[in-house]
C-alpha cells in the first residue's frame with residue numbers, strides 16, 4: 042500500500058514537471074520581437090546611396106543653355122554691354138548686365154552644368170531599401186520569426 046502511494050506521488054511529480062517544462066521562452070536573440078535589425082546592405086548603413094542619375098557628382102553634364110560657360114548673352118543689350126549715347130557722347134553701360142554683355146545663366150545658376158534634379162546637386166539620395174534609416178529588419182533565425190520557442 043505504501044509503495045503504491047510512493048509510485049502515485051512519483052507519477053504525479055513526473056506528470057507535473059513534464060507539464061511545467063513546456064513553456065514559452067522568449068528568444069534572447071530578438072528579445073521576442075521575431076525580427077532583428079541589421080545594417081542595410083544597399084547603403085552600407087549610411088542611409089544614403091550615390092545618385093544613380095549623376096553617379097554622385099550632382100551634375101548631369103554641360104548646361105546646353107549656356108554651353109557650359111555659366112553665362113548667357115544679356116537679352117537687354119543683346120550682348121553689347123550697353124550703347125553709345127549720341128547726346129552725351131559716351132558709352133552707356135547696360136544696367137541689366139553692368140556692361141558685361143552677359144548675365145548669369147538662369148538654368149544652371151551660373152555653374153555651367155546641368156544640375157541633377159533627382160538628387161538636387163547632393164550627389165546622394167535617400168536609400169529606398171531602408172528608407173534612410175541605415176538598418177533593415179530581417180526575420181530572426183533563432184526563433185524563425187516567432188519571437189520565442191516552447192521549452
Ligand SMILES: [Zn+2]
Nearest residue numbers: 115118135138
Ligand atoms: Zn546687358
Ligand SMILES: [Zn+2]
Nearest residue numbers: 104107146149
Ligand atoms: Zn547654364
Ligand SMILES: [Zn+2]
Nearest residue numbers: 092095157160
Ligand atoms: Zn544626382
Ligand SMILES: [Zn+2]
Nearest residue numbers: 081084168171
Ligand atoms: Zn539603406
Ligand SMILES: [Zn+2]
Nearest residue numbers: 068071181184
Ligand atoms: Zn528570435
